[in-house]
Amino acid sequence: MDVLVRAHSGLRYVILALLLVAIFNAIANLKSGKYEKKDKMINLFTMIFLHIQLLIGLVLYFTSDKVQFVEGMMADASLRFFDVEHISLMILGILLITLGRKKAEKNPLPEMKHKLILRYYVLGLILIFIAIPWPFTHPNLGVGWF
Numbered sequence: 001m002d003v004l005v006r007a008h009s010g011l012r013y014v015i016l017a018l019l020l021v022a023i024f025n026a027i028a029n030l031k032s033g034k035y036e037k038k039d040k041m042i043n044l045f046t047m048i049f050l051h052i053q054l055l056i057g058l059v060l061y062f063t064s065d066k067v068q069f070v071e072g073m074m075a076d077a078s079l080r081f082f083d084v085e086h087i088s089l090m091i092l093g094i095l096l097i098t099l100g101r102k103k104a105e106k107n108p109l110p111e112m113k114h115k116l117i118l119r120y121y122v123l124g125l126i127l128i129f130i131a132i133p134w135p136f137t138h139p140n141l142g143v144g145w146f
């Protein structure tokens with residue numbers, strides 16, 4: 001499963017970069033009066049990568065040693081993080097982005113489409129960013145940069 005952990009770890013950067021591109025694209029085109037194929041593709045690809053990450057995460061959740069359901073797990077910062085915190089914040093973030101994109105696709109007004117993407121993708125990005133076990137936010141988990 002080490003290859004999956006490496007893929008899951010590296011994909012964080014692809015996801016963060018795609019989210020930033022989608023967010024800046026929404027800002028740049030907010031007043032353009034148009035929602036083009038390129039906008040649709042950027043927002044779709046971002047969501048697809050998030051769903052790939054979700055699938056890898058689910059496999060890891062059922063196979064990783066870092067996820068263990070034992071007595072006192074909530075008092076152990078590392079077990080609590082991987083058993084509960086990481087999965088719930090990530091799923092919430094991915095859900096918001098998926099929902100926001102659906103709403104944007106359904107809305108007939110180009111400006112509203114960009115606004116919805118902006119709102120939901122920024123919220124999702126914040127949740128995902130804080131749920132990543134960064135060496136500077138979770139130094140005790142012993143997770144590196146890659």
Ligand code: HEM
Pocket residue numbers: 005008009011012015050053054056057058059060061062064065066067082086087090091128132133143144146
């Ligand atoms: C955008 C979503 C996600 C991002 C950016 C992300 C990022 C990460 C990162 C950076 C690690 C540390 C990897 C390492 O040890 O180098 C990790 C570990 C882990 N993630 Fe995620 N994750 C996401 C979603 C999820 C989801 C939804 C789940 C569960 C369903 C999940 C389950 C896990 C598990 C179990 C580990 C520990 C793996 C191990 O080291 O054995 N992740 N994640």
